[in-house]
Amino acid sequence: MPSHHQPSTKELTQQLTMAGKHHNTHEIERIYWQLVNSGQANVVTFNSMITAAGNNGRMDLAIDAYNRALRTGQADVVTFSSMITAAGNNGRMDLAIDAYNRATDQNNYQANVVTLNSMITAAGNNGRMDLAIDAYNRVTDQSNYQADEVTHSAMQQARQKNTFGEGPHVPCRQNRPYSYDGTAVFFAPRARFQQINRPTNAATPQV
Numbered sequence: 535m536p537s538h539h540q541p542s543t544k545e546l547t548q549q550l551t552m553a554g555k556h557h558n559t560h561e562i563e564r565i566y567w568q569l570v571n572s573g574q575a576n577v578v579t580f581n582s583m584i585t586a587a588g589n590n591g592r593m594d595l596a597i598d599a600y601n602r603a604l605r606t607g608q609a610d611v612v613t614f615s616s617m618i619t620a621a622g623n624n625g626r627m628d629l630a631i632d633a634y635n636r637a638t639d640q641n642n643y644q645a646n647v648v649t650l651n652s653m654i655t656a657a658g659n660n661g662r663m664d665l666a667i668d669a670y671n672r673v674t675d676q677s678n679y680q681a682d683e684v685t686h687s688a689m690q691q692a693r694q695k696n697t698f699g700e701g702p703h704v705p706c707r708q709n710r711p712y713s714y715d716g717t718a719v720f721f722a723p724r725a726r727f728q729q730i731n732r733p734t735n736a737a738t739p740q741v
Contacts, residue, residue: 543574547582554586562586566595570602577608581616588620596620597629611637611644615652622656627665630656634665638672647673647680651688658692666692 541549546569553561566583569575583599600617603609614637621629634653637645650673657665670689673681 543569543576543579546574547579550579550586551582554582554589557590559590559592562590562592563595566599575602577603577610577613580608581610581612584613584616584620588616588623591624593620593624593626593629596624600629600633609636611646611649614644615646615649618649618652618656622652622659625660627656627660627662630660631665634669645672647682647685650680651682651684654685654688654692658688658695661696663692663696666696 546565550562550565550569553565562583566575566579566587569579580599580603584596587593587595587599596617600609600613603613614633617633618630618637621627621633630653634645634649637643637649650669653669654666654673657663657669666689670681670685673679673685
């Protein structure tokens with residue numbers, strides 16, 4: 535008898551990603567639950583789902599994938615970077631902050647240039663220049679400089695979208711300026727890097 539090909543986790547995850555790109559939310563959900571219910575889902579599945587769901591306004595599914603990655607101990611830097619972007623695009627800065635804090639936890643620091651660029655964009659789009667500045671300071675830290683063209687472009691756009699220098703994130707003029715678009719801007723002291731708006735023993739955000 536002819537054997538029926540059973541799609542692998544990789545194949546199904548690729549299908550999920552493609553469905554996301556084509557904005558087929560029904561197929562996104564169908565494939566995701568097939569992977570989860572069959573026990574095939576892995577961190578690549580979860581990361582792909584966060585992106586696909588986030589790009590299609592299904593933060594309920596993005597959050598489910600995020601929580602599963604955390605609960606199973608599989609969450610990695612891609613998980614956090616993907617959630618920052620998805621949450622920022624859907625007005626869920628609480629989730630973006632949770633992912634950012636986990637990625638920049640000094641006891642398990644994972645953030646890379648993609649993570650930090652993602653936060654600059656998400657924060658800039660949601661009126662949180664304090665977070666955009668924190669991420670920019672981290673990625674341009676001379677002890678571990680990672681900034682690229684995307685970094686400087688994202689920071690410039692964030693600055694253009696926000697009234698710079700007002701509110702609780704008034705620039706500190708005791709520090710030397712960093713120039714990202716030809717304009718000297720003073721940023722908050724690096725020593726003030728901290729877990730932002732995260733309560734002690736914070737639970738994973740839910741829908």
